[in-house]
Amino acid sequence: xxxxxxxxxxxxxxxxxxxxxxxxxxxxxxxxxxxxxxxxxxxxxxxxxxxxxxxxxxxxxxxxxxxxxxxxxxxxxxxxxxxxxxxxxxxxxxxxxxxxxxxxxxxxxxxxxxxxxxxxxxxxxxxxxxxxxxxxxxxxxxxxxxxxxxxxxxxxxxxxxxxxxxxxxxxxxxxxxxxxxxxxxxxxxxxxxxxxxxxxxxxxxxxxxxxxxxxxxxxxxxxxxxxxxxxxxxxxxxxxxxxxxxxxxxxxxxxxxxxxxxxxxxxxxxxxxxxxxxxxxxxxxxxxxxxxxxxxxxxxxxxxxxxxxxxxxxxxxxxxxxxxxxxxxxxxxxxxxxxxxxxxxxxxxxxxxxxxxxxxxxxxxxx
Numbered sequence: 001x002x003x004x005x006x007x008x009x010x011x012x013x014x015x016x017x018x019x020x021x022x023x024x025x026x027x028x029x030x031x032x033x034x035x036x037x038x039x040x041x042x043x044x045x046x047x048x049x050x051x052x053x054x055x056x057x058x059x060x061x062x063x064x065x066x067x068x069x070x071x072x073x074x075x076x077x078x079x080x081x082x083x084x085x086x087x088x089x090x091x092x093x094x095x096x097x098x099x100x101x102x103x104x105x106x107x108x109x110x111x112x113x114x115x116x117x118x119x120x121x122x123x124x125x126x127x128x129x130x131x132x133x134x135x136x137x138x139x140x141x142x143x144x145x146x147x148x149x150x151x152x153x154x155x156x157x158x159x160x161x162x163x164x165x166x167x168x169x170x171x172x173x174x175x176x177x178x179x180x181x182x183x184x185x186x187x188x189x190x191x192x193x194x195x196x197x198x199x200x201x202x203x204x205x206x207x208x209x210x211x212x213x214x215x216x217x218x219x220x221x222x223x224x225x226x227x228x229x230x231x232x233x234x235x236x237x238x239x240x241x242x243x244x245x246x247x248x249x250x251x252x253x254x255x256x257x258x259x260x261x262x263x264x265x266x267x268x269x270x271x272x273x274x275x276x277x278x279x280x281x282x283x284x285x286x287x288x289x290x291x292x293x294x295x296x297x298x299x300x301x302x303x304x305x306x307x308x309x310x311x312x313x314x315x316x317x318x319x320x321x322x323x324x325x326x327x328x329x330x331x332x333x334x335x336x337x338x339x340x341x342x343x344x345x346x347x348x349x350x351x352x353x354x355x356x357x358x359x360x361x362x363x364x365x366x367x
Contacts (some may be wrong), residue, residue, distance in 0.1 A: 013238035033226035035062040040353035051079040108138040125159035149197035170210030232349030264303035282355035
């Protein structure tokens with residue numbers, strides 16, 4: 001564990017982000033994603049805050065293991081947990097877990113549906129079905145709609161508790177007739193088909209963060225915010241975390257001075273600020289070269305990111321007026337901070353959030 005570096009997480013900012021999403025989608029319930037350790041922010045603290053403080057009635061994870069970690073920590077958590085991909089529903093041992101906890105598998109293939117509807121012990125487990133409408137990842141294909149309807153009717157499970165799909169390009173500015181519109185039209189077509197077959201569809205969801213931000217598909221029963229809840233988009237209200245490190249050492253260097261591993265040399269006279277954080281903590285090697293602003297002064301992540309150390313380089317004329325022990329933010333609560341860094345790295349903010357390792361303590365502010 002680190003003492004000189006931390007991920008500082010603001011529950012008040014998370015609450016404001018949730019209220020912002022609720023205002024965008026006043027007629028829809030929220031099914032927030034807490035998968036991947038709540039996008040790096042702490043599965044258990046974030047889940048409990050959303051459930052207890054924000055009164056969210058359902059949470060989404062990717063794997064059964066994530067769901068069980070929540071239940072193990074708090075068996076009486078008042079939120080239903082949906083397992084979206086790695087459900088283990090076909091495993092006879094793991095699938096029994098769904099019978100004893102308020103955990104719901106998202107069924108994304110015919111064999112999943114068959115497993116649930118043909119076993120009478122699963123009658124009380126809500127039937128949640130995911131359709132493939134063009135992302136071509138998980139979901140039941142159009143060619144299987146008739147098989148789905150027949151399977152449900154044959155086993156007298158004629159109610160789908162929740163029908164959903166996932167948009168592939170909702171983070172791109174929407175245009176009439178684009179891929180997202182086509183996906184939505186196929187989803188509506190599937191719902192209509194099932195209803196004509198006598199299947200009752202009780203609730204629905206299609207909108208992920210990108211769609212929510214563009215107010216697309218938000219009239220369905222649920223919306224499923226992920227990244228925008230944590231603040232990793234340009235349209236987010238707040239980034240809920242700050243990745244911080246204390247200055248370990250400051251070294252004055254002349255142009256041409258070698259620094260760290262390899263053959264990296266200072267391109268100008270200036271200051272090298274050494275931080276106790278590296279790729280062992282989730283500061284990826286691709287951070288090298290990224291530009292930041294510290295105390296209003298421009299700097300650059302310099303040389304090779306080490307397992308335990310990272311270097312910032314300030315030109316002499318850009319003296320940040322810092323000293324050993326001062327705290328520097330690698331990203332802060334302004335959503336543009338992490339988005340701009342991710343853009344420089346040619347990646348996405350999701351990866352930067354999720355990369356923060358367990359060596360970095362998560363500290364939570366409530367004020």
